[in-house]
Amino acid sequence: MIPVFEADIGEEEILAVADAIRRGEISGSFGESIPRFENAFADYSDCKFGVAVSSGTAALQLAVAALELKSDDEILVGASTNIATALAAYHNNLIPIPVVSERRTWNLDLDIIEDLITPRTRAIIPVHLFGHPVAMDRVCEIARRNNLSVIEDCAESHGATYHGRKTGSFGDMGCFSFYANKIITTGEGGMIVTNKPKLAEKLKLLRNLAFTTPRFRHELAGYNFRMTGYQAAMGIVQCQKIENIIAEKIRVAKTYDRFLRSIRGLQLPAPVNRGRHVYWMYGVVVQPEFGMTRDELQDRLRQADIDTRTFFCPMNLQPVLQKQPGYRQVDCPVAESLWNNGFYLPSSATLSEETIQRIAEEIVRIAATKKTKVTA
Ligand SMILES: Cc1ncc(COP(=O)(O)O)c(C=O)c1O
Numbered sequence: 435m436i437p438v439f440e441a442d443i444g445e446e447e448i449l450a451v452a453d454a455i456r457r458g459e460i461s462g463s464f465g466e467s468i469p470r471f472e473n474a475f476a477d478y479s480d481c482k483f484g485v486a487v488s489s490g491t492a493a494l495q496l497a498v499a500a501l502e503l504k505s506d507d508e509i510l511v512g513a514s515t516n517i518a519t520a521l522a523a524y525h526n527n528l529i530p531i532p533v534v535s536e537r538r539t540w541n542l543d544l545d546i547i548e549d550l551i552t553p554r555t556r557a558i559i560p561v562h563l564f565g566h567p568v569a570m571d572r573v574c575e576i577a578r579r580n581n582l583s584v585i586e587d588c589a590e591s592h593g594a595t596y597h598g599r600k601t602g603s604f605g606d607m608g609c610f611s612f613y614a615n616k617i618i619t620t621g622e623g624g625m626i627v628t629n630k631p632k633l634a635e636k637l638k639l640l641r642n643l644a645f646t647t648p649r650f651r652h653e654l655a656g657y658n659f660r661m662t663g664y665q666a667a668m669g670i671v672q673c674q675k676i677e678n679i680i681a682e683k684i685r686v687a688k689t690y691d692r693f694l695r696s697i698r699g700l701q702l703p704a705p706v707n708r709g710r711h712v713y714w715m716y717g718v719v720v721q722p723e724f725g726m727t728r729d730e731l732q733d734r735l736r737q738a739d740i741d742t743r744t745f746f747c748p749m750n751l752q753p754v755l756q757k758q759p760g761y762r763q764v765d766c767p768v769a770e771s772l773w774n775n776g777f778y779l780p781s782s783a784t785l786s787e788e789t790i791q792r793i794a795e796e797i798v799r800i801a802a803t804k805k806t807k808v809t810a
Pocket residue numbers: 489490491492515516518519561587589590611612613623624
């Protein structure tokens with residue numbers, strides 16, 4: 435089976451992790467690796483400060499906690515995303531409000547976002563879905579006009595740029611994931627980047643159970659969201675490789691584009707105006723003209739030993755969120771259609787041109803057979 439993703443980890447990472455363990459960087463925030471990784475990744479992301487944490491989910495939850503909002507305040511989140519984005523609000527006793535997706539980019543629709551703002555809205559979490567950068571100048575302008583904080587969910591967009599600036603550097607904070615399938619990985623792990631020194635300080639305090647002096651006496655309810663030193667050591671090595679990994683991701687996407695663009699009824703990732711898409715995963719949407727459902731196409735690919743994954747179940751359809759007191763129903767037809775008809779293809783940076791060609795030719799062959807009805 436060709437997997438949807440394989441991590442790109444070499445001997446250098448293994449040696450760096452072993453060295454960190456030998457130096458005693460096992461747990462806690464001791465040692466050189468965590469600050470080095472924080473500085474390297476923040477610098478790469480055009481930010482002054484980095485706060486390494488245990489996952490992308492923890493990064494989002496901690497970033498929201500640092501805003502110190504009141505219970506039942508609302509946070510706008512891109513509808514088509516990993517549940518972690520909405521849970522960042524949920525676990526802070528805030529209400530996530532899903533924002534309808536755009537048909538072309540699959541990111542949140544900036545034309546309707548202001549219709550969802552109420553007097554209780556306090557923040558926006560745009561998600562740079564699959565590595566496609568959101569038009570952050572518009573998000574920041576809307577946020578400024580409505581006095582909202584901005585937390586970018588960059589779990590899938592390391593190194594993506596908009597108008598020459600990296601995602602994560604536009605909002606008050608940017609949250610990254612270093613899970614195994616992300617653009618760079620530390621196994622599990624995450625980071626919040628920011629240009630605001632006070633926020634960086636607060637995030638560091640909250641990450642580590644809000645320890646102050648005297649030790650063991652606490653003014654604030656913190657979290658244990660610490661990353662280990664040996665994970666950070668792996669992150670430093672991955673950081674040195676990130677531009678090569680992104681170049682390979684772009685190569686994979688361009689090769690798919692070349693083979694798939696003439697297939698009727700298969701929507702491919704939209705190109706970015708004035709920015710860089712990093713193609714975390716190469717997503718496609720099966721349209722009615724394709725003549726076969728997404729599920730059928732996925733089945734046929736599985737039979738040919740090609741693994742794929744569906745797009746995310748949108749936040750307006752999540753039972754866990756519908757049961758939350760204060761839940762507000764918002765229809766997200768485009769995100770629902772993406773959930774029904776979208777899926778992503780194997781997208782590892784290590785995929786050879788021959789393998790991509792084999793996958794693409796399989797899709798071309800299936801497209802030439804087909805035909806049943808497609809979910810609207
Ligand atoms: C958009 C998005 N946000 C948040 C997360 C959560 O990151 P993690 O798995 O590191 O907790 C993920 C991915 O896993 C994601 O894709």
